[in-house]
Amino acid sequence: MPYIGSHHSASLIINADDFGYFSSVSRGVIECARLKAITATSIMANGPKFEDTIGWLKEFPNLDIGVHLNITFGSPLTSGMKACLDPYGGMFQNRMKTAWLILSKKMPVSTVMEEWRAQIKRCISKGFKILFINSHEHMHMLPTLFKPFVALAKEFDIPFIRFTQPEWQITLKFDLLFRNWILLTLMILSIRNKPNNYFRLMGTGVSCQLNLEYLENIFKKMKKGVVYEFMCHPGYYDKNEIVYPDLVRYHSWEEELRLLTGEHMAKLLRKYNVKLGKFREFQNWI
Numbered sequence: 001m002p003y004i005g006s007h008h009s010a011s012l013i014i015n016a017d018d019f020g021y022f023s024s025v026s027r028g029v030i031e032c033a034r035l036k037a038i039t040a041t042s043i044m045a046n047g048p049k050f051e052d053t054i055g056w057l058k059e060f061p062n063l064d065i066g067v068h069l070n071i072t073f074g075s076p077l078t079s080g081m082k083a084c085l086d087p088y089g090g091m092f093q094n095r096m097k098t099a100w101l102i103l104s105k106k107m108p109v110s111t112v113m114e115e116w117r118a119q120i121k122r123c124i125s126k127g128f129k130i131l132f133i134n135s136h137e138h139m140h141m142l143p144t145l146f147k148p149f150v151a152l153a154k155e156f157d158i159p160f161i162r163f164t165q166p167e168w169q170i171t172l173k174f175d176l177l178f179r180n181w182i183l184l185t186l187m188i189l190s191i192r193n194k195p196n197n198y199f200r201l202m203g204t205g206v207s208c209q210l211n212l213e214y215l216e217n218i219f220k221k222m223k224k225g226v227v228y229e230f231m232c233h234p235g236y237y238d239k240n241e242i243v244y245p246d247l248v249r250y251h252s253w254e255e256e257l258r259l260l261t262g263e264h265m266a267k268l269l270r271k272y273n274v275k276l277g278k279f280r281e282f283q284n285w286i
Helices: 023-034 050-059 079-084 095-103 109-124 136-141 143-155 174-193 212-221 245-250 253-261 263-271 279-285
Strands: 010-019 040-043 064-069 130-135 200-202 227-232 274-276
Touching: 010 023, 010 064, 023 050, 023 253, 040 050, 040 130, 064 109, 064 136, 064 279, 079 109, 095 136, 095 143, 109 130, 109 143, 130 136, 130 143, 130 279, 136 143, 212 263, 253 263, 263 274
Parallel strands: 010 040, 010 227, 010 274, 040 064, 064 130, 200 227
Antiparallel strands: none
C-alpha cells in the first residue's frame, strides 16, 4: 500500500492528532495549519473544547480532516458508554484500565463502537469530509477492537485508517521500550485483519516528545515512491487549562510546534527531497 507516491520523492502526510483536546492544543494545531507545517489533523470529538474550537478548522479547507477516536480521556457522548462507566463517575479511564475493561468484557465492544460511531457523526455533522480515522493512545489496535474499527471506516466510507507500527529507536527509556513492545504485540495480533488503506506510520518512536535528532533520523530512512504518515502532537501549553500532571509530563506540545514550523523542518524536506502529501491525493488509488 505505501508504494503509491511519486517515483522522484517520498511523500509525507504530517498529521497533528488531538485537535479539540484542549483550546491551547487546538490553537497550536491551527498555527501549524496557518504556516502550512501540517497537512492533516484528527479531531477528538468528545474533547471538552470541541464546540469552542471546531469552527476554527473551517478557515483551512485544504487541511485533511480525520477523527481521533477516544475512549481513554474525558466524558463519553453516548448513554451506553456513560452507563458502562458509571462505577467511575461516568468518565473514561486510562488506557490500562480501559484495556482491562474491554478484555474482561465489562466494556462491550458494541458499546465502544456505538461511542466511536457517535464521535464520527459529531464531526460529520459539522460539515467535514472525514478522510481517515485513528484513535487516542492507539486503542483501536486491541485485537477485539481492530476488526470492528476497520468495519467502521467502511460503514462511513472513510478512505484511510491508521495501522500503528512501533518504531525502534536507540533509547534507555523504559516507558518507550515498554510501549513499543505493547504496540508490536498488538500489531502482530491484529495483522490478519489488516486492510490495505493505510500508510507507513512514523512518530511512534517519540510520541509526544518530538526532537530534532529523531526528525533527522526518519528523514534519512524515507524512500522515494513511498507515502508516509507522520503522527505529531503540536500545541500550546496553558497551565490554567491543562491541569493534569501526567499529561504535562508526557507531552512537549510547544517544542513540537517549534520544530514543525521552524527552519529545521523546511531544511530537512529540501535536503532529503521529501514532498508534503495529503490523504485526499490518494483516495482514488484504493
